[in-house]
Amino acid sequence: MVEVLTGQEKAEPPLGLYVHVPFCATTCDFCAFYQVVPRADAIPRYLDAIEAEAGLVRWEQGGAGPRRIATVFWGGGTPGLLRAPDLERLGRAVLRHTGGAPREWTVELAPATVTADRLAVLRALGVTRISLGVQSFEPALLEALGRQHTVAQVRRAYELVRGAGFASVNLDLMFALPGQTEEQWLADLAEAVRLAPDHLSTYCLTFEEDTALWVKLAQGRVKLDPAKEAEFYRRAWDRLADSGFAQYEISNFARPGHACAHNVNTWRMHEWVGLGPSAASQHAGWRASNPSDLGQWHDDIAAGQRARADRSELTPALLAADSVAFGLRMNEGVSLPRLQRRFPTPLWERLLDLVPRLLFDGLIADTPEGRISLTARGRLLADAVGAEVLACFAAEPVSP
Numbered sequence: 177m178v179e180v181l182t183g184q185e186k187a188e189p190p191l192g193l194y195v196h197v198p199f200c201a202t203t204c205d206f207c208a209f210y211q212v213v214p215r216a217d218a219i220p221r222y223l224d225a226i227e228a229e230a231g232l233v234r235w236e237q238g239g240a241g242p243r244r245i246a247t248v249f250w251g252g253g254t255p256g257l258l259r260a261p262d263l264e265r266l267g268r269a270v271l272r273h274t275g276g277a278p279r280e281w282t283v284e285l286a287p288a289t290v291t292a293d294r295l296a297v298l299r300a301l302g303v304t305r306i307s308l309g310v311q312s313f314e315p316a317l318l319e320a321l322g323r324q325h326t327v328a329q330v331r332r333a334y335e336l337v338r339g340a341g342f343a344s345v346n347l348d349l350m351f352a353l354p355g356q357t358e359e360q361w362l363a364d365l366a367e368a369v370r371l372a373p374d375h376l377s378t379y380c381l382t383f384e385e386d387t388a389l390w391v392k393l394a395q396g397r398v399k400l401d402p403a404k405e406a407e408f409y410r411r412a413w414d415r416l417a418d419s420g421f422a423q424y425e426i427s428n429f430a431r432p433g434h435a436c437a438h439n440v441n442t443w444r445m446h447e448w449v450g451l452g453p454s455a456a457s458q459h460a461g462w463r464a465s466n467p468s469d470l471g472q473w474h475d476d477i478a479a480g481q482r483a484r485a486d487r488s489e490l491t492p493a494l495l496a497a498d499s500v501a502f503g504l505r506m507n508e509g510v511s512l513p514r515l516q517r518r519f520p521t522p523l524w525e526r527l528l529d530l531v532p533r534l535l536f537d538g539l540i541a542d543t544p545e546g547r548i549s550l551t552a553r554g555r556l557l558a559d560a561v562g563a564e565v566l567a568c569f570a571a572e573p574v575s576p
């Protein structure tokens with residue numbers, strides 16, 4: 177089991193801070209994350225608005241003073257598209273609210289944006305973790321994904337990041353790409369292992385609506401291949417386990433001590449504040465998002481409003497559902513008795529009725545620590561299992 181909570185955090189549940197940097201030079205063919213090409217004054221305006229949005233957050237709860245922020249994650253988009261002085265300004269804005277150095281601070285960087293001056297600023301701010309969006313080491317596949325970087329740029333970026341001395345480095349890889357052979361996937365894994373990062377995220381390509389690849393799928397120019405996906409998944413699990421990377425979630429592998437605490441805390445249904453367009457928050461009794469529209473977000477912040485879209489109250493049923501659905505995807509699994517105490521609702525009865533069938537079907541198993549988690553077969557069917565879990569908590573039980 178991955179232990180990512182310190183004693184202090186067990187006493188006070190960890191609070192995360194996510195900042196969405198919505199800028200990219202171009203749009204990759206697979207990507208549905210909210211991002212735009214920045215116009216002339218877009219970045220200074222964005223930084224003004226992030227500072228203003230942070231000022232709107234109710235950091236204090238229950239009269240106990242502002243909570244310390246345990247983890248920070250800058251995602252995108254491409255945070256690395258900001259110049260070094262802009263990264264510094266964003267970092268200073270964040271540090272005004274963290275109550276000291278965050279325990280973990282991740283910044284996602286696209287390899288083409290990695291420069292020594294940006295890395296120096298990030299190190300000086302206290303960033304601990306860099307996540308590089310590599311996707312593949314195969315030039316033809318990078319090209320087919322519409323990526324802007326070359327394999328040589330990935331290697332150079334990795335060396336610069338390592339040379340700058342960050343405590344933890346992640347590489348993102350994607351698999352089951354159109355035309356990708358099993359040999360190419362194994363070669364990508366081998367090259368990633370050879371570089372010796374601390375963490376690897378391996379994502380099965382999803383065809384997201386309104387992306388260039390989605391259009392190709394709709395036109396029949398590329399095809400889904402579930403058998404190939406399953407085989408590539410299995411290959412990654414075996415290969416990475418053999419290379420010293422422990423799987424701690426369906427898509428995530430780490431050397432000891434390098435699991436991403438920010439993500440683990442969100443999967444454990446702790447709280448986080450999200451700043452920037454499209455960012456979601458789970459905080460102060462509510463889950464809600466900012467609009468996925470830079471102009472609309474600016475208008476909201478100027479009007480003193482934030483996190484207004486998709487607003488749901490954090491009821492015990494909602495948190496129970498998501499803590500099981502996301503928790504099962506982690507190798508540490510979930511302790512149902514503990515979650516029942518944390519999120520009490522009569523709807524647990526339905527989940528307790530479902531568990532024996534999932535066990536019987538070999539989709540979940542008991543862990544040595546007395547918890548339950550997905551089996552390898554369950555991981556391949558994780559979305560279907562998750563849907564069944566969510567359905568258990570979907571509505572109040574009908575009274576007899």
Ligand SMILES: C[S@@+](CC[C@H](N)C(=O)[O-])C[C@H]1O[C@@H](n2cnc3c(N)ncnc32)[C@H](O)[C@@H]1O
Pocket residue numbers: 206207208209251252253254284285286287308309310311348349350379380381382383384
């Ligand atoms: C939020 S993206 C941003 C990373 C950064 N902008 C970059 O591209 O280098 C994080 C990761 O999600 C993964 N990803 C994005 N869209 C995906 C998709 N449609 N299918 C599978 N993985 C995807 C990619 O591996 C990507 O590096």
Ligand code: SF4
Pocket residue numbers: 199200202203204207208209211252253254286309
């Ligand atoms: S994958 Fe990364 S670089 Fe490509 S469009 Fe998405 S956020 Fe931007």
